[in-house]
Amino acid sequence: MILVTVGTERFDALVCEVDRLAARGLIHDRVYAQIGMSRPAPTHLDYVRYDRALLDKAAGADLIITHAGVGSVCEMIALGRPFIAVVDPNAPGDHQRQLVEQLTSLYDFCWAASPDALAAELPNARPASRLAASGVDALAIDITTALRSLCNMGSVS
Amino acid sequence: MDHRRGLRMRLDRSRVGDKPLVLVTVGGGGWHQQGVRLVERLSTAEFRFAYVYGINKFVTSTRRLTMPHDGPRYPMRCIAQTHRHAVRRFTNLARFAWSLADAFRLIRRLRPQAVIALATTMSVPLFVAARCLGIPCVFIESLTRSTRLSWTGRVVYHLRLAQRFYVQWPGLRERHRRATFAGAAV
Numbered sequence: 001m002i003l004v005t006v007g008t009e010r011f012d013a014l015v016c017e018v019d020r021l022a023a024r025g026l027i028h029d030r031v032y033a034q035i036g037m038s039r040p041a042p043t044h045l046d047y048v049r050y051d052r053a054l055l056d057k058a059a060g061a062d063l064i065i066t067h068a069g070v071g072s073v074c075e076m077i078a079l080g081r082p083f084i085a086v087v088d089p090n091a092p093g094d095h096q097r098q099l100v101e102q103l104t105s106l107y108d109f110c111w112a113a114s115p116d117a118l119a120a121e122l123p124n125a126r127p128a129s130r131l132a133a134s135g136v137d138a139l140a141i142d143i144t145t146a147l148r149s150l151c152n153m154g155s156v157s
Numbered sequence: 158m159d160h161r162r163g164l165r166m167r168l169d170r171s172r173v174g175d176k177p178l179v180l181v182t183v184g185g186g187g188w189h190q191q192g193v194r195l196v197e198r199l200s201t202a203e204f205r206f207a208y209v210y211g212i213n214k215f216v217t218s219t220r221r222l223t224m225p226h227d228g229p230r231y232p233m234r235c236i237a238q239t240h241r242h243a244v245r246r247f248t249n250l251a252r253f254a255w256s257l258a259d260a261f262r263l264i265r266r267l268r269p270q271a272v273i274a275l276a277t278t279m280s281v282p283l284f285v286a287a288r289c290l291g292i293p294c295v296f297i298e299s300l301t302r303s304t305r306l307s308w309t310g311r312v313v314y315h316l317r318l319a320q321r322f323y324v325q326w327p328g329l330r331e332r333h334r335r336a337t338f339a340g341a342a343v
Contacts, residue, residue, distance in 0.1 A: 150293035150321070
């Protein structure tokens, strides 16, 4: 099963592209798409607007095609399933492209610069593998140290 | 002098056997993921947590989002995203006033020892209220910002609303010398 997710907002171009690939027979597996507020609704895919059990379904999917939003990409990295992150070129400030370019310094994973580039990337889908430590523990330790000092400061000011 | 020492002792005594309360913002989507990764690494042995989530007619689902540590949750009216709807910039002025009023009410009621915000638009009113009431603030810029601060980040940084300002990519640290880079929540 191929799972498509666009997150909480909309990504019309991605939904249309996957629908087109399914219609042309370039995708053979069953496709389950979470399309958010995307328009128009696909005609060749099973779809829902939102699904609270999406992560459970993603854990059993053979391939995940996700928008390159930070929450979805981080979830897919952690999930360890083959995935392709597709950048929305119309996202504010092109922040999705910046995010995936930065994340590739920490993780090896497959991404497409736009929905048009998705078909070419389909054979390259793979689970993310870590290249370098993200430093989340160091960040949490630094925040804890800051909180200790700030909380003490607040108590006597 | 004695009065001030007495006040300081009373404040210190009120914290004996009690952990500092930290108020944390709960955002939706990617903000939630980053918040979970960070908060789950903060110790409940050292801190108590309370959460604040934003509500407006465009955002309704954040109240259902779960966080790693137990704690009371409070709603706060917040402004809407402006990037896709120019008209919202005007209505957001009114929303910001409501948001500021909610923030003052919440901070005055809870009296947390610190406020942590992860790049949501709630940060600005919460930090203004917290700073007015002498409560320190910690801001964490979104993971999506690698070359330029977000609008919220710019306001918080340039108005110096936060005592600690974290960025999650080293490139941003080079451009903002008061920011701290320690790692990324991924």
